Amino acid sequence: MKILTLPLRVASALAFALMLVGLLASANSAAVDAETAEQDEATASNTSPRIVTLYQGATDSAVALGLTPIGVVDAWLEKPMYQYLRNELASAEHVGLETQPNLEKIAWLRPDLVIASDFRHGRIAPLLDAIAPTVSANTVFDFKTTLTMVANATGREAKADQLLQRWDARVADFRQQITAQLGSRWPQKVAVVRFKSDHVRIYTSGFAGSILNELGFEQPDTLHTQGWGMKLSSTENIPVLDADVMFVLLEPDDPAIEANYRHWATHPLWQQLTAVQNEHVFEVDPVSWMMGGGILAANATLDDLYEHYELTCHAPLPNLEEEPKC
DSSP: OOOOOOSSOHHHHHHHHHHHHHHHHHHHHTOOOHHHHHHHHHHHTTSSOOEEEOSHHHHHHHHHTTOOOSEEOOOSSSTTSOGGGTTTTTTOEEOEETTEEOHHHHHHTOOSEEEEEHHHHGGGHHHHHHHSOEEEESOSSOHHHHHHHHHHHHTOHHHHHHHHHHHHHHHHHHHHHHHHHHGGGOSOBEEEEEEOSSOEEEESSHHHHHHHHHHTOBOOTTOOOSSSEEEEOSGGGGGGGOOSEEEEEOOTTOHHHHHHHHHHHTSHHHHTSHHHHTTOEEEEOHIIIIISOSHHHHHHHHHHHHHHTTOOOOSOOTTOSSOOOO
16 A cells, blocks of 8 residues: 655654644643643543554554544544444544554644554654654554553553453354364364455455464465465456355445456356355455454454354453444
């Protein structure tokens, strides 16, 4: 994806950011009102830091930890923010795209902390550091790393430990139940397939891939790669998708994607796939399976798996008003 390209040298842009922050500070130094004083007190006690989150997994993690970011980037789908986070983020300002955040607006918000990622924001890291202390994860896909990073930066380590312990318990429970249910048919090979308007992608890593790997699923025999997966442009590649179970991600309300899905799904080679013949093809929510990127989305993905395999779901999702689907 396109990452913000700086029109000036980093040094010049850094000087601009420092000047911008200085002007903002000067404008507010004349009078510190009661609201600012309360915010400073909250920050000092580390109970309510003013944070800006610059990728989806960081936003999800903040909400899971009981934080309300003052600034967030736009969601990839369900704009401006994913449905499952809208109640918690009703008061948050939007600061542009994940791949191109608005630095001026971030500075205007006067955050105590910025949550970024090297993958998206490595080239603007000096500018972010000039605005506020910034912590950055290597990728945007590792929800455990993101949760731990946000918790460590905001003094919520105990809450993160609780969420991760609950996750580990659910993973262990799922593995025990599915092993008992499928017996010699476990582990299953799984294909996570995303349809676009002119091609198909099968994922072996990333957010959903890491979850499925932790749960004990295996990659298809036709696909062994160290990368993110594979892009398929022709229906002649359909045999690559062969697996015991397939999870299909479709972006909502996109006629071109729906048409491409129908084109592939009516092809004779598609009908020969193991998952198709055994009626183990499931359409799933791309927000929870790919876009959300945090522990709340991970739990929603696990809920789907409990439901599709008709297992008994025990633990509820943390910090959400809705009941779990399973």
